[in-house]
Amino acid sequence: MSEFWSWFSGDLSTEARILSAVAPALLPILWFIGAMVGYAVHVKRAGPHIDAEVEDRQTSPLLGLSLRRAVDWSLQPFWRAVRATTLPPAALTTLSVFLAAGAGVAVAAGRFSLGGWIFLVAGVFDMLDGRLARATNTASARGAALDSVLDRMSDAALLVGLAWYYRGSWVLLATLVAIVSSHLVSYVRARGEGLGVSVRDGWLGRPERVVILGLTVALSPAIAALQEPLSAHPMHWLAVAGVLIVAVGATLTAAVRFIHLLARLDTRHLRGRSLGLGEGSAFRAGVAAAVATAVDAASVVALVAVLDAPAWLATLAGCGVGAVVNFSLGRSWAFDGSEGPRGPQARRYGVVWTGSSLLNAGGVGLLLLLPGLDYRVAWVIVRAVVFFGWNYQLQRDYVFAPADGVPHDA
Structure with missing residues (x-):
């Protein structure tokens, strides 16, 4: 019983800290390897998996179109199971926010592995809510507004938890920059769409931020256990690296989108004064x-x-x-x-x-x-x-x- 409580409370030995971070990764790793092999066979036999939801989404060097197609193909059984529950799309949106909030609390308490894996699961449910609404003909302006607002809450949840954990460190500043820049990436896109301009430029959209933060936070205790085995409040340098990548990448993405938005709206400057050499x-x-x-x-x-x-x-x-x-x-x-x-x-x-x-x-x-x-x-x-x-x-x-x-x- 005491051993179970130590796992729940986070009072773990060095070996247990490494195991708690790495063990949950074994299943996703095995799934990913199997998915890549299975998808390669599928492509050879039937061609690439084409889905309108995937084709319409923004691609990036981190999450290219081929990888997105493979992941979407491998998630089809899970997607069919979600549809079979007949849950309304708003339920998935709400569940995603609850999970993201839980991830933020876990990270604030120092349970990085738990928080990181929960955040990744929240990202999966967030990916499915809009698709479920369109697949069941229940998409509406109200649902789109709800999804957009709750997505911003999910974005902030893990970063707010990290800000609390690093409140006495310089990492707090990087975390605050990551919070602001992440919201700016989404806001510039939304503002552009409101003005009739599609702005999806940049390298770090929301899926990329979820993957980077989720993985670096989830796996950081394994490295921290080796670097700082006796520390009660380790720095979790892998998570710090993830925060810095998101802070810099999201800032650059927001800047690129903003510049392109202004250029597309201002035709006088577009003709020669802002762009080019x-x-x-x-x-x-x-x-x-x-x-x-x-x-x-x-x-x-x-x-x-x-x-x-x-x-x-x-x-x-x-x-x-x-x-x-x-x-x-x-x-x-x-x-x-x-x-x-x-x-x-x-x-x-x-x-x-x-x-x-x-x-x-x-x-x-x-x-x-x-x-x-x-x-x-x-x-x-x-x-x-x-x-x-x-x-x-x-x-x-x-x-x-x-x-x-x-x-x-x-």
């Missing part, structure tokens, strides 16, 4: 900014290292030096503003530069309130955000905008 493109603006930033960075480092100037003041001075370089490159090459009058362009650039300087200096000053953060790291983070969110947009559409509003190379 020509005049007015983000590429040329980025090169011009990189050259100016190199001069800026050298100035900042020199002022801080040699003259011992405060980081925020050095940043402000560096912006001034880089501004001259950036304006010259922008006018002559990046945006080809040489046809416009230099004086008005310089005044407009001064407005943009003032805002950029204040944003950069203020951003660096605020980030340095965080203990242990190097000023160079803070500088890079702030500079990237200000470039894409402020400098490029205003230089393209305000400082060097053609008088007729039509791009030079359109």
Whole structure:
């Protein structure tokens, strides 16, 4: 009885911790191997498994179309069993949320293996609810809204549990980024669809996030038991890696979707100023900014290292030096503003530069309130955000905008 309770409470030996993480994986591994072999035979005899639900979904390097077809083919018996229960689709949606919430609680309590496997099971049920609704002709706007909202709750559940577990560590910041960026990926897609634009770009959609987080969290105790066998609160580095992958991947995916959404909505910029390598493109603006930033960075480092100037003041001075370089490159090459009058362009650039300087200096000053953060790291983070969110947009559409509003190379 005591041994059973130790498994339930998580008070396990090193061997038991490894076994608790790896043992649940044996069944999925055996199923996956059998599924791949069986599907290969099926393809050879009858061709690839084609299902509209699979074909319409977003693919990625992690979960390509062939793998999705194989997994869907192997899940057909389970799918038929679910249909045979005659459960309403909303029941599967609710069950998925309950399981995801349970996974979050388990992880918050330090039971990573239990939480990870429960989260993966929740992902399977979430994959089936919409399909069940369409297969039984019960799909409705109400059901779609319910599914969308509850999916966001499921997305957050495991990450909130991880945030609680890592609340005293730097991993908390990565977990918060993962929460925000994961929601942005879905929100940008939903907003695009509301505006009549399909946006499914990027590498880390919801299925990929579920697989990465579920597997890394579920298997992390096996590695933690070897690395930190005596720790009552191990770091679970494999789970940390999963969080970092999701945080970075979801942020990039949301950014790519957002950029593509804006490009598809703004036909004037689509004709030549935002995309590609020509005049007015983000590429040329980025090169011009990189050259100016190199001069800026050298100035900042020199002022801080040699003259011992405060980081925020050095940043402000560096912006001034880089501004001259950036304006010259922008006018002559990046945006080809040489046809416009230099004086008005310089005044407009001064407005943009003032805002950029204040944003950069203020951003660096605020980030340095965080203990242990190097000023160079803070500088890079702030500079990237200000470039894409402020400098490029205003230089393209305000400082060097053609008088007729039509791009030079359109």
